[in-house]
Amino acid sequence: MNEDTDLFKAIGDATRRTILDELTSKDGQTLFEICGRLTMKHGLASSRQAISQHLTVLEQAGLVHTRRQGRYKFHHLDTGPLRSIVERWPIDREEPNP
Amino acid sequence: MNEDTDLFKAIGDATRRTILDELTSKDGQTLFEICGRLTMKHGLASSRQAISQHLTVLEQAGLVHTRRQGRYKFHHLDTGPLRSIVERWPIDREEPNP
């Protein structure tokens, strides 16, 4: 599976996009913290295992990097791969002023 | 199904991304023209019906607009919806010079 496939597959799932939103608002969360905040803030009721698998997919796509510390594993957002989308097709960056 | 779901689902398929590539290099193609060029240039061997269904998905996502003229139907690219991706997460637009 090539890089593009990994990337687009990763952002193709609504729960994974919400996880990216969560890491945008607070970077470096643990799995349990993400689970809790997804339930609280976003009303999602996904199990820990489901979220864990989502994080694995995001990591394979290079959108999330992890850092181990004792029994904790912190997840960090990296939007770098998303730039390839912007560069692939001609996107107008700014709306012209009316 | 909300807008985001349509958009990310649309670009989640490799064949549909190749169609967007094709329309980027030559806009306003008919279904048959797209089929031919996908086979020639990209080595894809998808049937006409499959491509037609892909174009429907792209149109639902707002990435492709169509224009009917007699028995022909021309397909036009619109990258506008892709901007929502750029705006959703903080993407560094430019690499800093080394």
Place this chain on the structure above:
DNA sequence: TTGACATGCAAGTGGCGACTTGCATATAAC
């Protein structure tokens, strides 16, 4: 009008992916 061309529609099939379930491992608190 007859035939060729361009597209549309709808049911059926197969595989991939999201999610669950159950257990395992590792670290830290007591």
Place this chain on the structure above:
DNA sequence: GTTATATGCAAGTCGCCACTTGCATGTCAA
């Protein structure tokens, strides 16, 4: 050492989606 905490792994289920198949509709040329 014992228990609780945080995460990992793997098999199984189920629904969705890409693709096919077959036929229908509409347009233009002769």
